[in-house]
Amino acid sequence: MPRSTAAADVFNAVAEPRRRDILVYLASQERAVGDIVAALELAQPSVSKHLKVLRDVGLVHVRRDGRQMFYRTNVEAIRPIQEWAGIFERFWGHQLSRVKERAERPSSGKGGNA
Amino acid sequence: MPRSTAAADVFNAVAEPRRRDILVYLASQERAVGDIVAALELAQPSVSKHLKVLRDVGLVHVRRDGRQMFYRTNVEAIRPIQEWAGIFERFWGHQLSRVKERAERPSSGKGGNA
DNA sequence: GGATCATATTCCAATAACGGAATATGTCAA
DNA sequence: TTGACATATTCCGTTATTGGAATATGATCC
DSSP, X not given: OOTTTTXXXXXXXXXXXXXXXXXXXXXXXXXXXXXXXXXXXXXXXXHHHHHHHHHHTTSEEEEEETTEEEEEEXXXXXXXXXXXXXXXXXXXXXXXXXXXXXXXXXXXXXXXXX | OOTTTTTTSXXXXXXXXXXXXXXXXXXXXXXXXXXXXXXXXXXXXXXXXXXXXXXXXTSEEEEEETTEEEEEEOGGGGHHHHHHHHTTGGGHHHHOSOGGGGTTOOOOOXXXXX
């Protein structure tokens, strides 16, 4: 029984490197499928399939214009991932007994941790 | 050819719901395998297998004490996920033409976005 | 050593994800 | 309508992943 009945959730969809690439590519601007194929150097059917997965999970929006389909990343849908990873943020400093990691923290914010 | 040769990377390892649960459970405190089994109500072999995946990817640390193995989440290893998701943070507000999403933002922190 | 506890590994069956090739669907132009 | 273009879907083979049961490994205690 592979993964939880497959890419039914965002985490699963994002487990694929190519899909992550696509999401990044589509984040700043909407693009036609052909552009994705060209930019990421993937086979067209492959891109369509990845896009379907991303669509099913709500990670991208689509718009049709003539015979082209314009995709765009739905950045809101990525929040669950951000938030999940954020759970561990408060432990950032607790673990490395070295205090030096303090320096590499960008701006942290979020207060809280001991 | 499923996923990129498997849980060779963090994103893949985290695609499994149970593994995410385990990581959260082990974030604040190290725990013996038996505790994980009891707390998450999973079969022992299953837990051992998930732990192996997490170990291989560096998402957990292990320590042996007698016949028990104490696992603990390596929170540092989760940063790549945080950072990847962070790529989209700057687009947070750009997308929803409705301004109302402004209201549902909890406290965000992390400064930055427009 | 032998028994027992704690965890890891192996074997198995079921499932599905992925890539590639071929083909289908849909849209526009003439 | 026919033809070309853009994208989607289907089919196929390969490979992993997962859970479950059984078993193996390692450590402690007697």
